[in-house]
Amino acid sequence: MxxxxxxxxxxxxxxxxxxxxxxxxxxxxxxxxxxxxKGNSKNKIEKEVLNIPVLELQPQSVEVPQTYIADIQAIQFVEVRSKVAGFVDRIFVDEGQYVKKGQTLFQLSSTEYSEMVNSARANLAGAKAEQSASKVEIERLEILVNKKIISPSELELAKSKKAVADSQIAEAESMLKNAQTGLSYTTVKAPFDGIVDRIPHKTGSLVTENDLLTSITDISSVFAYYKVNENEYLTFMRNKIEGGADAFSEKLTLFLSDGEMYPHKGKLETTEGDIESGTGSIGFRVRFPNPDNLIKHGASGKIQMMSKLDQVFLIPQKSTFEIQDFTYVYVVDKEDTVKVRSFKPIHRYKNFYIAEGFEPGDRIVFEGIQQVKDGTKVVPQSVAAADVYPDFLGPR
Structure with a gap:
């Protein structure tokens, strides 16, 4: 006690x-x-060991879309300009009208050029008359020379006159051809099948040489021009050498300015001749059919090209965090201890980062990254890869 x-x-x-x-x-x-x-201390330790969902990484082959700004042009686009000065007498077409090659579009005033043609024809006729007279004179003088009535010098003089007449004929023919060409320029015709653009000069307007009358565009097909970097160009060329260029071009899709996907696929036709030294890029040209004339010359859009990446790892975005432009993920080691690790994504597609540098079997914290920190001990709860990765994954 x-x-x-x-x-x-x-x-x-x-x-x-x-x-x-x-x-x-x-x-x-x-x-x-x-x-x-002692019991409270033990419970505290047990609470610090967290049950954390963990994803095991395995290399994948994936196809990811790459988007490029495209400049869309008609396969043929020509500005129709006046070749001679004059007044617009008649307009035979309307804006937006489809025309055929050789169809008359405009008629310019032609009176002046018609008179030039008539004058040239008259000059040609006069030169031909002089030539005919010279021939007759030569034939007459040859008889007299043979009879020794006149001296040969007179015959030579007549032949010289005929040569002058021959040159006058050549000059007159040239003048006639030029006058006829000028007259033909007063009738403006379509250079190919296409659609008429805006007509700035109306009937009665005075146009000078080289004034724009309208434009003609052939949009039965369109060209989409875009630029890729040197590595993508080399990939295309290797596929082409190996016979896979057609498969590569079949993966090209056009998105129009409203974001809608164009229903027709394009075909990669050609590339530019050199790589730009400043940007390291090279231009590609893709042809798209345009049966409904939906796409106009000068339209804008985006080319989407599928690129295949082998032996890469898909990191869910929710499993990462960023600090000052660096991307981090929590890796779980063999002792089930969390270690922080940085990585540099190659691409970002949907809810995933595509990365390299990991090893097959590496485990990362899939969810709950706010609950852990470097050195945290966890109880890993495996997450099935089939529940994480989307359908775009290729074969492993």
Whole structure:
């Protein structure tokens, strides 16, 4: 037994109360406190070991879309300009009208050029008459020379006159041809099948040489021009050498300015002759059919090209975090301890980063990255890859 004295003050009197506390009770109480403390500590340790979903990485072959800004042009686009000056007498077509090759579009005033043709024809006729007279004169003089009635010099003079007449005929023929050409320019015809653009000059307008009358576009097919980097160009060329260029071109899709996918696939036809030194890019040209004339010359759009990447790893975006332009992920080692690791994504597609540099079988924290930090001990809960990766994955 242990005796304790408790002094109690009540007014001016002091009372001493003796307390008898069994020693065994103190020992039991102390043991209970110690047991509670150890239990709480153990529970705290158990709470620090988290159950965390973990994804095991395996290399994949994936096809990801790459988008490029495209400049769309008609397969033929020609500005129709006046070759001679004059007034617009008649307009035979309307804006937006489809025309055939050789169809008359405009008629310019032709009176002046008609007169030039008539004058040239008259000059040609006069030159031919001079030539005929020279021939007759030469024949007459040859008889007289043979009879030795006149000297040969007169015959030579007549032949010289005929040569002058011959040159006048050649000059007159040239002038006639030029006049006829000028007259033909007053009738403006379509250079090929296509659609008439805006007509800026109306009937009665005075146009000078080289004034724009309209434009003709052939949009039965269109060209889409875009640029790729040197590595993508080399991939295409290797596929072409190996006979796979057709398969490569079949993966080209056009998205129009409203974001809608064009229903017809394009075919890659050619590339530019050199790589730009400043950008390291080279231009590609893709032909798209345009049976409904939906796409116009000068339209804008985007080319989407599928690129295949082998032996890469897909990292879910929700498994990553970024600090100052660096991307990080938590890797779980063999002792189930979390280690932070940085990586540089190659591409980002949908909800995934495509990366290299990991090893097959590496485990990363799939969810709950806010609950862990470097050095945290976890209880890994495996996540099935089939539940994580989308349908665009290729064969492993």
């Amino acid at each position: 242990k005796t304790e004295k408790l002094t109690v003050f009540s007014g001016v009197k002091t009372f001493v109360i003796t307390l008898y506390i069994p020693l065994m009770s103190l020992m039991v109480f102390g043991g209970t406190l110690s047991s509670c403390t």
